[in-house]
Amino acid sequence: MKAISQPRHALKKPMAAASALLTIGLLSACGNGAAAPAANSEVKANADIQALLPEELKKGGTIEIAVDSAYPPMDFMEGDKMVGIEPEMWTAAGELMGVTIKPTTVAFDAIVPAFQSQRYQASFAGFWITEERTKAVDMVSFFQSGSQYLVRGDDSKGAIDSFADLCGRSVALQSGSYEMTYAEDAGKECEKAGKPAVQIQGYKTQDQATLAVTSGRADATGMGAEVAGYVAQQSKGKLKTAGKVFHTVEGGIALPKGSKLSSAFQAAFNKLIADGKYSEIFAKWGLESAKITESKAHTS
Incomplete structure (x- = not known):
């Protein structure tokens, strides 16, 4: 592939x-x-x-x-x-x-x-x-x-280039998605390493998860790379991609x-x-x- x-x-x-x-x-x-x-x-x-x-x-x-x-x-x-x-x-x-x-x-x-x-x-x-x-x-x-995360346009917490970079962040994710599963697994690894846990918020739809970020209720949202760039571009600066595409x-x-x-x-x-x-x-x-x-x- x-x-x-x-x-x-x-x-x-x-x-x-x-x-x-x-x-x-x-x-x-x-x-x-x-x-x-x-x-x-x-x-x-x-x-x-x-x-x-x-x-x-x-x-x-x-x-x-x-x-x-x-x-x-x-x-x-x-x-x-x-x-x-x-x-x-x-x-x-x-x-x-x-x-x-x-x-x-x-x-x-x-x-x-x-x-x-x-x-x-x-x-x-x-x-x-x-x-x-x-x-x-x-x-x-x-x-x-692949996985890619979006954050607010003024975010300065650093790139999310892997699930390990989610430690200590609040993330809004669509319930039932593999992004949710991977974030839960990442949270366990963060805690094992003595790092802050991932704070996960589940939403019924991706647009609700995205709104949680733009409204300040969450730090980031993860989605398929096939849509992340599109959503960031449509936000007119409210959102930006937080790092590279990973987990293809x-x-x-x-x-x-x-x-x-x-x-x-x-x-x-x-x-x-x-x-x-x-x-x-x-x-x-x-x-x-x-x-x-x-x-x-x-x-x-």
């Missing part, structure tokens, strides 16, 4: 609506069944990919997905429309499959448990692919990521264990990569550094 470079702060298409993430938490207020992005007219159904679908979907149908719609630029609300890299990816993938993708906003830490109800057939929520997660769900990659990982979608859709999504992602649509989407949002060259299925 390639290491991810730091996301660019000078984005090709900044979205003014994303600034709400840093002020009033507007993005977390979206409802279920929000409007999906407009269709990609140049993407057409592909017979080879359709052949990989379960029988009931080979002639069309709907795939219900759970999404986290407050994680720009991966997913966020602009009015009543969900926009970002993931909406464009699932729309294009759906067109290759000849199906409709129907998104529903679900709290991040409730997505994997929601698979048990069989209501959702997949999830686009900026998932990191880890060995622990693949024991519970199947995953298909389509981006690369692949990211992608989650599906129920044994899902017959894994191979279809993998084939669709690789088709988008080969045809250039994938690069077009990532360039539009200024995240070329998060691209991969091949989608892989993690179904062990």
Whole structure:
């Protein structure tokens, strides 16, 4: 896996609506069944990919997905429309499959448990692919990521280049994220070393965690490197990246264990990569550094 470079702060298409993430938490207020992005007219159904679908979907149908719609630029609300890299990816993938993708906003830490109800057939929520997660769900990659922290623009406490640098800081993190798990582990190591503990605050959405920093309730917030630079740039100086990208990982979608859709999504992602649509989407949002060259299925 390639290491991810730091996301660019000078984005090709900044979205003014994303600034709400840093002020009033507007993005977390979206409802279920929000409007999906407009269709990609140049993407057409592909017979080879359709052949990989379960029988009931080979002639069309709907795939219900759970999404986290407050994680720009991966997913966020602009009015009543969900926009970002993931909406464009699932729309294009759906067109290759000849199906409709129907998104529903679900709290991040409730997505994997929601698979048990069989209501959702997949999830686009900026998932990191880890060995622990693949024991519970199947995953298909389509981006690369890593950890990066944001602090207030006037912060002078030094860089956060590793989890060890969290000792003595208050950090606001999204509940259920691996950032939360890693920070908890770092806190234990800090205490073992006789250093001040990490003070962890958990929040339902990333925009709430980010607001905790801008409002002065926390020193820092951690998130995937694929979004950190974007959020810092949109803050207009209220936030800045606190250090380099570390702990690089692949990211992608989650599906129920044994899902017959894994191979279809993998084939669709690789088709988008080969045809250039994938690069077009990532360039539009200024995240070329998060691209991969091949989608892989993690179904062990």
